[in-house]
Structure formats: C-alpha cells, structure tokens
Amino acid sequence: MTERTPRPRIATPTALALALALALLPLASATAQDDRHPPSDEQLAAIREKSAELAERLDRLDGALSPDQRAVGDAFADVAIFHKAAEWIVRHGEFFEERSAEWTIDALDRGLSRAEQALNGDRPWETAEGGVVRGFVSKVDGSVQPYAVYRPEGLDRGRRVRLDVVLHGRNARLNEVRFIRDHDGKPAEGIPTDRIVLHVYGRGNNAYRWAGETDVFEAIAAVRRTEQIDPARIVLRGFSMGGAGAWHLGLHFPSEWAAVEAGAGFSETIRYAKLDDLPEYQRKALHIYDAVDYALNAFGVPIVGYGGEEDPQLQASENIVEALRSLGIETTTEGLQTRAEGLEFLRVVGAGMGHRVDEESKAVIDAFLDENADHGVDADRPRVRFVSYTTKYHRAAWIQVPELIEHYRRATVEAEVDPEDPSVVAIATENVAVLAVERQVAETARIDGVELPLADAAGGLLPSVFYRRRGDSWEVLDYEQSRAIQTNAETRKHPGLQGPVDDAFTGPFLCVRGTGTPWNPGIHRWAVERLDRFAEEWDQWMRGELPIKDDVDVTDEDIRRFHLVLFGDPGSNLLIDRLLPRLPVGWVRGRVGFQSPYPAESHAPVLIAPNPLNVGRYVVVNSGHTFGADAFRGTNALLFPRLGDFAVIRIDREGGEVVESGYFDEGWKLAVPE
Template identity: 60%
Template sequence: MNGRILRWSIVGVTLLGCATSSARAQPTFKKPPRYEPTAEEKGKIETGLAALTKAIADLPRGEGAQRDVFADVAVYQKAVDWTLRHNEFFAKKDVAATLRVIDRGLERARQLADGQRPWTSASGPSIRGYFSKVDDSVQPYALIVPPNLDSQAAAAAANRRLRLDVVLHGRGETLNEVNFIQAHDGKASPADTEAAAGGILVLHVFGRTNNAYRWAGETDVFEAIAAVKRNYSIDDRRIVLRGFSMGGAGAWHLGLHHPSVWSSVEAGAGFSETKNYAKLKAIPDYQTKALRIYDAVDYAGNAFNVPMVGYGGEDDLQRQASVNIEEALKTLGYSFKTEGLLTRGEGIDFLRVVGAKMGHKVDPESAKILKDFHDEHAKQGVNLNPKQIRFVTYTLKYNQAAWFSVEQLEEHYRRAIVEAELKENVAIVSKTENVAVLGVERHAAESIRLGGQEFPLEGAVQGLLPYVYFQRDGDEWKQLDYDASRRFQENSERGKRRNLQGPIDDAFSGPFLCVRGTGKPWNPHVQKWADARLDQFANDWRRWMRGEVRIKKDTEVTPEDIETSHLVLFGDPGSNSLLARVLDQLPLGWSQTEVNLAGQYRADNHVPVLITLNPLNAHRYLVVNSGHTFGAKEFTGTNALLFPHLGDYAVIQIDGENGLTQTSGYFDEMWKLPTRSSAK
C-alpha cells in the first residue's frame, strides 16, 4: 500500500498495487517526489486547459445517461484542473501525460459537439465519468467493455445481461485523476482483455484516490456501479468484487458489510482491523466504539452469506488480514480444512489462499484459483432467497442481508445478530440480539416464526410495501399492519435509521451543504475558529476527496437546499441564522455564556460540534461546526486511520491551536443524550 504504482495482472483484472521489498503490516508512507514544470511546460498546460474548458462550456449536459456522456468529457478537464491546483507533478513524464489528457478531452469534446459519442459504443478499455450526488463533482472510472457490444443495444436486451467485475485499486502516493486516466484510457491488461472477451464487463473504481473506499469513497463505488447500469444491462445477481492492498481492505469492508450484493468477493492483502494494523495505543472509548463501523473482522460472520476468498503472499505481513477473518470465523464455531497453502471453510463458503514465496503480489497459480472461484459462483449468481442467513452488524448503516433488514437497534455499536432460515415456506427467525425492529420482505415466505410467535406474511401484491415490520415489545414481537408499516417507513420521528444514524463523518457520504454564519456572533473568538474550521475542511475535501465543498451564506439557503442536502452549520446562534432557528430543537443548551452538552462549559472558549436529525427536514442530517473529524495527518498516514475521531457530539476547547476535546460520545437511538453520563 506504499511505494510505486505498479500494475498487477490478477484474475482477469488489473489492480493498482504496490511494491515492497519486505512486507510490513502497517506501511510508513513517504512524501512523494515532486517535479516543478518549467514556465514553458506550465504555459502549454494552462493554454490547453483553457481551450478544453471553453470546448466543454457549451456542450449539452442532459440528465441521467445523457449527463453521464457529458461527464465522460468533463473528467478530462477536471483531471488537468486538479493537477494544476495541487501541483501534482511527480516526475517530468507527468507533464506529457497531462498534455495527453488535454488532447483526449478535446477530441471527445469535438465529437460530442458534432452529436457523436463513439466511446459509448466501443469495445475495449475507456475512461467514463459521472456527477456525484455528494458534492456534484465529476468522478472518473475505467471500463473494459466486451467486444461487439453496443451499450444502447445491451440496455435494451434483457437476455444480454452482463456479469460485472468491480475492481478496487491499491494505494498510490502519486495517484490522481491524470495518472488514473493514463493507466486505463485505451489500455487493458491481458487478463482484463481475456475477461472482456468472455463477456465480462470490468469496472475499475477511482474511489476519490486513497481513502480505502470509506465515506464518500464508499459512495463512489456504488455511484460508479449505478453509472454503469445506466449505460449497460447488468445482471444484478452476477456482480463480483475484487481488490488488492488498499483495495483488499476495501473488499473486506464492502464484501462483509454488504453481503447480499456480490456473487463473490476477493480480498487480497490489505487490513481487516484497525488497532493492531495502525498500531494504536490507548484511545478514548468513543473512538473504540467507532472502530466497530469499519473493522471488517467484527463483521466476519457475514461471510456465511457471501462466497469470499482471502489472499495473501507467504512473505507479505498483510496476509494477516485474511488470517484475522479466519480466526474470527473459528471463534464463531466454523471449522477449516487446510491443504498446503489453501484453507477452506467447512459449513461456510470461505477460502484462504497463500501465494507460495510471494511478497505483496499474486502468483500465477493463486491467480488461477481465484479466477476459478469467481467463475464458479458467477454461474449461479446471488441467491436472492437463501435458505439460511446469519447476519451481524453494529450500525444501521449496514443493515441488510437477502430478504430481511434490521430497521432499529436497541443500541448502536453493540453487536446485533439475526439468524434465520426458510423451511416449508415459513421464515423462521431463530435468534435476534440487539434488534428493536426487523423488516422482512413479503415474498420471502407465507409466514414468519419469530420468538416463538407466528405471523402471516402477505404476498407481493401490487401497491403494498415490500417489507413487513416487526417491533420488539418486551419479550415478545408485534407485527405492524400495512398502515402502521407505511407510517413506520415514512415516520421521521422514529430516531436513528439507515443513513441517518451518525456519527458526524457519515454526513459526508451523502449530499451536504456547508452554511457559513454572516451575522453578529455571540463570541467573535468562536466565529473565528468556526470559519477556520470550515476553510480547512474545504481545503481537505478538495485535496483528499477530489471535489469542491458547496458553501452558502446562511442568508442564501433555500427551501430546496433544506430538502435535498444535509446542512452543516458553522458559527454560533448569533452569527448563523439557521442555527438560531433550530437551536431550541437541538439536544444541547447554548447561550452567550454557556454551552451545556454532557457537561457545562464556558461559551467564550468552547464550541459544541454534533450531528442530529435536521429539525427543518428530519430526512436529512444537521451538523454543527464540523467537517470530517480527521484531516491531513490521517489522509497521509495509513488508510486505517480514517475512522471517526469524534462520536455524534463533542465539546471542543478552542484556546489551543487545534482545539482540545473536552467530551465526546453518542446520542441514544432517539437522538438524545444518554441518561448515564459516562456514555462517551
């Protein structure tokens, strides 16, 4: 996950990996080299960028797939713009690469201006793009298309639904849009070409560079898949996930947190837990709880629901990632049989492969085993109605497996378990822990047996909600009828729910708008700190998440903004009129002299930061005085550090340069402070 960007040809895909002469469990990343373009070189790039910007200015944008076509051109302009903004020239060859990106963008712009879009019907490798719902930034992805396949014809022909292989790259210290484009535009490895020749569509995800596919990086994976689906006919039952190094960490995460999405998952090397990998020493309890969001090892039990193969080189300490998962599965009672360097789970479709005498790469023999694993499972595809399900989660962010979903927890970041089976058209839920509300698809069975009680499940009738909801009532369960289920689904007052469960960082996985206070602040010192915090967040987002933070003055926010975006309010109730408008509905007390949030603090040198439901639109978040709770130090360190460094709320003392956290913790399931003061 450190060092030069190399191209490993792995199981029908090309992954960005890293070369290591000796394996390290947690790499120490070095600052990449820099090349300063000459005045002549920079002038050529600036002139070319101006021409490209002008060329795309009048191109039709459209909506949906039509807007994607515009994005296919705009990604080239964005790539050059960001390279110049951040002076991302790492070697002299990057100047030539940037000029080639300009030429390619100009070529596409001319074609689109003439009403042509040949790249959308071409086979082979190409760069495509889409506009993200998170920040409206254009993001690239690479696609390898099977030969003789017209995208429009494919979209219309249901009998030509394609298998899609989703590939997650490794970390690259010199990775940016220009280098990503250069690695894939018109280029494909022999393995990629072979996969396409077999009718497989291969998607290489950009993931907003190096964030281990977390937060907006995770959103990028699913937005890229959605963009492909808008343009090609994809078989939802045959989507394969693969990744190596940082991509392996991403595959562990996405594979185990979304177990019903993939026909099979391959996680090569990477990391599957945080404390040991990142060599964390003592951390506060609220950070320990936050590790339960992303630590894949805590979700190892979900390997019961998706075929998984873990790979590690014999001489690569990152093989520990798959060892962690295997050990966790053994703790859950699964047994394993080992033959040479292959370990296969019994009673679970989990395979661990070790590359003989390999470091941080995949050997040909292992590559064949991995390929055969995916080909076998892609033939049958995802079982949408499996006979048995064993599911674990710690947050409603990840709440679904096959035909049921966990809709409410008793307590976030405590393990929740559901075990169920289908038998003679009855859904039998044999075990639940930490589950307050369970949703079951109507088509799953004729009835459900839950906690010794049996309830009917109505068939899939047109107009009915797809789920029936069951709510725990003491030691028993009660079924919500259709009207109650509809109210439950639409109820904005039911507390934490999927994608509205926190913590603070979760707001930046969806559409958000930052709002700067422009009025007279209660405490100028607080306002100065809040303004600096917003500016730093915008700079960090631009550099590390490859987009522009949308910022408005508090006086410019529209009803449409409140409807469509999470609001991130900076300032205090004196300066920010929106904050003043909702203050009495927030779970804190705040006056000109005092902040009351899990304690009492002076308001002239303490600032509350928090996330909760927006009182103006309870289908969106409201965040106060915070962007991501981590920054440049974590982005430039190991990707494992990109976990929440604060909970749902905190109070920051702002006398110091970076601020000192006085308290932090999590709201309860109804977005209120826990009654026990020790909950942090």
C-alpha cells in the first residue's frame, strides 16, 4: 500500500534493481535502446552509497523543517530532486550517455552539499546567480519535480521583473539527471537584467499535456514564491515539442501571458500524426488540445510563430494562419513575415532553415517579445474574442464561460465595450449556457440583444456577474445562484470537472485497489492488471510513483482531497459498491452497460463522473490514462484520449475491445439521441 505524503519515497538503488532495470524495462526509443552506457561496478557502488547518505540527510531535513515549510514542500524538494534523479535513472536503466553514471554521482554530490547547507539553516541557491535547479512537490501525485531558474548578474531584487518561461523540445535521452546536468550551475549568459528565465522539466516528453500542463503552472507558482515576478510580464517560449506546448498553452490560456513565442512543433493532430478512421468519440476529444481550433484566441495574446523554411514543422504556424483567414481575418506577407490584421500576430519563416532558428529571425522574435512584454497583459482591453470547446479552458480577460450547451462543439464569445456608449458592453455568444462578466467593465451587458444590468447587478459581493441562457433569452443570476455555479452545486460540467477520463490525472488523484470478493473474478483480474500497467507507465513516463491505497484504507480526508480512481467491480471494491447506486451506469452481477446491456462476466465499464461523496472531485472507474506506452514513445501528438466519459470494454479479446464509448451530457447523464 502506498499513501500520498508531502514528500517522495526515499529508496536506495541496489545492484539487482539496476540489473533488472537495464535488462527488462521497455525503452524510451530506438536511439536510447541501441546506445546504453551502464555504470561500472565502482560507479554503481558510489551511487548506492551516496543515495543512502542523501536519504538519511533528507530524513533529518524533513524533521528540521517548520510546519509551514513542510506544507509548501519547496525547502525539501530543492534537495530531494537530486535523490529522485538518481533513483529514477537507476530504476529505469536510463544511462543513455557515456557520462550518465558520472552525472548521476555529481547530482548526488550536489544534493549532499545542498542538504548539509539546508541542515545548517542556509539555502544560498535561492539567491545564486546563473542556473539553479530547484524542485516542487506536485499536487497531482505528490512527486518531486525539478525546474531550473536562471538569474542574471545584476538582477534588481528590489523590483518585480519579467519572467520568461521556456518549454524544452523532445529528447528521448532526457531525464532528471540530464536536466540537472544541463542547467545547475550554468552561467546566465545573454539574459538581460530585467528578467528571470524559468526552464520547465514538465515530466519529460509529453508536450506539456495533462500532468505536464499542470507542471508548467506549478513551476511558475514555485518561482513566484521566492522571486519578485511581475504577473503582467510573463512570456511563454518554446521550440519543437516546446513550440507545440507554446501553441497549446498560449492559445488555451490567452490571458496568462504578456507574449508567446511558438517555434515549430505541431498545432493539430490528424495531419501531423498521420491518423485516419478515428471513431467519433476520439475525434471529438481532439478539440481539447488541437491548438488550431483555438486560433481566435490570438486576439487575446501577442503571439509570434516561427518555422524554418525547410522544416516540415513549419506547418504548425501555417495551420494557425489558415485558421485565422478562415475566420475572415486578413493577413499580409512581406518577405518571410506574415501579420494578421487587428491583432498582435506575427509569423516568421527562417530563410533556408531546417529545424532551427537563424539569427535574423531570432532578432525579429526577440524584438516582438520585448515590445509586448513591456506593455504587459492587457486585462482591461475593450474587446474580447474567445473560443473554446470545453470548460477546461474557459477564460479570457474579463470573460468566463463556466457552462456550455454542448461540450466539444465550438463555443464563442465576442464582447466589446460600445465605443459610442462605454456604459454598455455588447456580447454575442454561440454554444454558451452560462456567461460571467466582470462588473467593472460597464454598467449594462447586452447579451445576444438582451439588455441586463452589469455593474449594479444582483450578487454584488462577487467581482463577476453570472448570466444563464433561457431558451433564446438570458437572465441575470443572484448571489446564491452564482455561488451554486461556482461550487458546482447543480453537478453540471464546469471548469475543472468536465471530463473526459484522462482529465482526472491533471489534479490530485488517488488510485483505489479492491480487496474484497469480486462478482466476476475475470473482471477483477483485468482491473488489477490495468492498475498495474498504469502504475508502470506513470512511473516511467510521468516521472512519479502512482498513489495507491486499498479500498479498506481510504479515509474521509482522501475523499475530500482527491479524485478517486477505483479499480475492480462492486464485489471487490468497497467504494464502487458504495457509489454504484449514484453513478450513471447500469451494473448488476449479470450485465453491465450504459446505452446497451452486455454480459458482465466478459465486459467491464469505464467511466468518469463527479464523485457523489464530493462533487468537487471526480470518481473514475477502471482506467488510468486511456493512451499507453506506445503513445508516449511515439509523437507527442498521440497523447489524446482514446475514450470519452464512458466506455464498455470486452475483456476476452486481445488487448480489450471497446464496444461502446461516448460522452455524458452537460448534467453528467447519457445524452438522449435525437
């Protein structure tokens, strides 16, 4: 049984563990598989010895921290990342470089030195110039995750400064040891004194999706806990896989960034990953991450897209330009630069370049970012244009969309303060069920032609006014109704609780293993195997230990804190049995299903829904991530959901056969076919 704690498990690698890891573990890529450099006996002995010594110092450090320091976790994580790096490289046999073992020993030495400083009450790395690798404890799985922060010489610590967030490209040889080697103690060359640079590890190679997305914002929050960062001057930058991440995060969160640089990468799935014949429930799920679908949000953030003239990933920025043109947005091209009319969008093509940035293009990009970063986030812009397909991404400037009429169908908001009468904001919506507008924007909101109060509307204690669609009209909600929307009292799909299954693994979750007598032993074995596979894949690809408890050990506090991920059937898992009468599935001993009944001895349900015991959290049945190791090894564009909100899987077919899958309606019920 593994319980979530505010700190990582500390273990000492053994020679047997290393041998097994090297001999048996599936490898990250063909390149890594063909070129491994295991440590010598002497090096392995040093790794074991130093790991044990660092584990002992971490135990002492944990006991020396104050309750506040322990609650945040940074003071511990800043040291624990070095032990975690050594543990994971051994566990997964990731000695990809000739000097990997040497780098591992060096990382442990750095950790030992840092631990000794921390035990003496000193943490000089918190103010050191140059590159410093630090850590935070992830809210998702309790793991320690590294990030690197660069402070230039001459940084003015008396004022708030700009933060550049850098997303790295894909590297099959990347692990925590390599990340530490690349950044810790490196000079901050070429970084102006008006900014700090953050390099996000993001759990390796996942294009900053799912928990990798959460990591970006947790790393930013960690930096802001110790640095003077101007929240209006945060710049997002990335190239290759990092460019895909910048397209994604820049267009899905347009109000978070002063400017965005997206270099190469990909911005859609079907063409990039060469897919066809996807079932409809998977095609719908592509609307979650396909950045091209969110091109309209370029109105909310200055963004520069780069691609080399000879680089196939030039297509990423071409997709965005094509999408803007399809919206009627005119573009003009001069040389190798394209601008879109009416918004801060610039596309730069590197003349004769492959998969890299030339100096001339870099100068243009840097000038664009500097100009817009100096201006900062324009939170009070008079016009907002916003698009989304899910309430997971629901905010732009002073507009929020907490509920949709239908998920995975295009929803838009076009809002503008009337230039002739600034007391009125005119808003046009499509596929929006609930709209929130900050009340300082104007006195009156004209929503789809319906005039309603804004500044003096009911619910004055709230900074935003909430409106609900009623047929072809709109109504303003009072304080209690607005609070019900915010707290999900009506149990509808809303921000952070909208599915599909994979969304549960972007926030705090706990897997629950059944210990009882199953209704169907075959279903229980299948569920346990599914949990075991999820644990292996999470450990290797998401760089953390899967949090697991037995059903008999789950507490009320667990139910309050975590999304519960339940494995088994109503006989084997106490929580499935307890929740079953309130879950949107038909499941008895002989049959199971959502839209149609299937034999229960050979078919298993998968679902995600609000937890009836805590509607602020999910309950998931019989599923980890719906994609697996093949997707992690392949292109990052493959990390999209393979199931919707629910599915029935026939387990007596090799690999399991999905016999039905789909989405619940906005009230978490089965949609009635028209």
